[in-house]
Amino acid sequence: MNPVTPALSHSLLAAASSVAAVESGQSLTEALADVHPDVRPAAQALAFYAMRHWGWAKAVRRTLVEREPASATMYALIGLSLLLLDASIRAREESPAAGTPVYSAHTLVDQAVQATQWHRSTASFKGLVNAVLRRFQRERAVILSRIENDLEATWNHPRWWIESLQKNYPQNWQALLAAANAHPPLTLRVNIRATTRETVERAFAEQGIETTPFGVAGLVLRVPRPITSLPGYAQGWWSVQDAGAQLAAPMLDVKDGMQVLDACAAPGGKTAHLLELAKVDLTALDVDATRLERVHQNLKRLGLMRRGVRLVAESAIKTHIWWDGKPFDAVLADLPCTASGIVSRHPDIRWLRRAQDVQQTAKLAREILDSLWSVVAPGGKLLMVTCSIFPEEGEQQAQAFAAQHAQAERLSAPGQLLPHLPDAEHPAGYDGFFYALFTRRT
Ligand SMILES: C[S@@+](CC[C@H](N)C(=O)[O-])C[C@H]1O[C@@H](n2cnc3c(N)ncnc32)[C@H](O)[C@@H]1O
Structure with missing residues (x-):
């Protein structure tokens, strides 16, 4: 379980505002660039998690909020908090998947409500956020059964996208959507003008970083890490590039x-x-x-x-x-x-x-x-x-x-x-x- 940090309400608000920006057509990377650097890493983790589960969040939110609030950020905050609240409830029964941010339900509700208070313009949403999250806790089983057959909620992609894959790939559309929802590894291509793959492998191994070679010049790291901290970045020994692009x-x-x-x-x-x-x-x-x-x-x-x-x-x-x-x-x-x-x-x-x-x-x-x-x-x-x-x-x-x-x-x-x-x-x-x-x- 993640520790309680006073910054959670700030991260929630920044992540919600980034998700709202995506909904209005801005890429998540651009939206996160506007977030204060102190909050950005935490907000980024939450916003990425939200994007992978946004079909579910929207479907659940629809069952709980009749009229979309005027603030897009507050509406996104509700979706994001519902997602995290559900993850926290599930974590009591099953071990969470890698990358799932898990907080106690109490902390989450408290911090989501707190997040409404950081701006005068959103303070009036305190009651709504509190009521929606508490109702989800009370009526979770019924709400989840209501969205059971919702395609977007199940696959976390827009309906038109799912239908296009069903039409074009009738045999494997589900596998394609599952792959899209998975966490990819960090894949590198060694710059053979600058060094050899063996040299890079050795430098990584010296820092305890496990790599697996593939193809002619590829290396894959199972656990992604910040790339600028990896050996050989500044020396131009390698580039980040997916194996398909290689x-x-x-x-x-x-x-x-x-x-x-x-x-x-x-x-x-x-x-x-x-x-x-x-x-x-x-x-x-x-x-x-x-x-x-x-x-x-x-x-x-x-x-x-x-x-x-x-x-x-x-x-x-x-x-x-x-x-x-x-x-x-x-x-x-x-x-x-x-x-x-x-x-x-x-x-x-x-x-x-x-x-x-x-x-x-x-x-x-x-x-x-x-x-x-x-x-x-x-x-x-x-x-x-x-x-x-x-x-x-x-x-x-x-x-x-x-x-x-x-x-x-x-x-x-x-x-x-x-x-x-x-x-x-x-x-x-x-x-x-x-x-x-x-x-x-x-
Ligand atoms: C798929 S990305 C290219 C990725 C790049 N080849 C790589 O491997 O890193 C497509 C690029 O096409 C550029 N683009 C879009 N319209 C273009 C145009 N009319 N002429 C040249 N580039 C264009 C975009 O700005 C974008 O950078």
């Missing part, structure tokens, strides 16, 4: 001297991997200048910001602005998408997306792909990547692209990679990605 760069089979374009590069995970694999001339594009700055920082830390590397803040669609007419031997199109394949690492994504986003991002991705095709050299390759599991953004997109471009020949690539939990064969597991590789016929 497949991308090698598929382009880059060789020294090749002209390479990374068209949607930020924050630069795959850009760095390409530069680790060969001494290529590389142009990294991203439409978002702020995100592109992160590519710069990452390449600098990894010692890869060398001659022949060009970073351009521009849209891939506007080839007339950034392209000098020299065709590329290899083009990586890591397209903007709903990110439905990486929900276990970003549990807020499911609540940020709307059903119509799937078509909209697929349309933008299609425009980017069509533009990029014009810069691929004869015999050159274009790798289409998304971190989505919706076929509209993956296989359907790849087929439409191939049908449109007669010179595009589809080569062997994994296609739809569905999220996979770690097991003996895949110790790091992997997120969901889509890969299609094309070459321009000569």
Whole structure:
């Protein structure tokens, strides 16, 4: 059981305000950046927990609160407190799952009520928060039986999302949702330009950190830790990258001297991997200048910001602005998408997306792909990547692209990679990605 800290009411309020921000369309990372640094770690843990269980929280809240209060933060505080109260009651009967924040029921109710008092504007919600939480304690069994068959409450994803998976993956939609709700391991890719995997393994072992190797340069840590405290971070020995994403760069089979374009590069995970694999001339594009700055920082830390590397803040669609007419031997199109394949690492994504986003991002991705095709050299390759599991953004997109471009020949690539939990064969597991590789016929 977590110790009683005077800051719990502050963390609850900050987490609730971050959850409310997600509900209004802001990413959880952005929302947490606005939280006071003293409270942020605790608020982050609570908000991440809330996102993984928000379908349940909303369903229970609906049974208890008839009219949504004017304050979105107070409404989120009710949902969050209900979740934590339920975890505290369950902890008496079963041992809590890893990562479950458990407080005594008394502390929780007390601190949730206290959280309403930190602002004059929310103090009037004291009675409501208190009444809802006490009623949940009294009527829990009946309330839980009422939401038993609620899809969103069971799977903690929006209904439209669950229905899309049921339609597209009738055999394994439940496994996909379970994987999305699991806690992923921390997965690293060793920078083979800077060191060897053995050196990194040894440095971790010296600090008592257990790692398991996978693939060519991967290492996985079962227990995630703050990355900047791990050995070799400052020296650029490794990057954090999911095992599924580590497949991308090698598929382009880059060789020294090749002209390479990374068209949607930020924050630069795959850009760095390409530069680790060969001494290529590389142009990294991203439409978002702020995100592109992160590519710069990452390449600098990894010692890869060398001659022949060009970073351009521009849209891939506007080839007339950034392209000098020299065709590329290899083009990586890591397209903007709903990110439905990486929900276990970003549990807020499911609540940020709307059903119509799937078509909209697929349309933008299609425009980017069509533009990029014009810069691929004869015999050159274009790798289409998304971190989505919706076929509209993956296989359907790849087929439409191939049908449109007669010179595009589809080569062997994994296609739809569905999220996979770690097991003996895949110790790091992997997120969901889509890969299609094309070459321009000569
Ligand atoms: C999936 S992320 C890329 C991840 C990156 N390749 C990595 O491995 O770290 C997609 C990126 O596409 C960028 N983007 C969106 N529209 C774009 C456009 N029209 N042109 C270039 N980049 C774009 C986004 O800003 C975002 O950084």
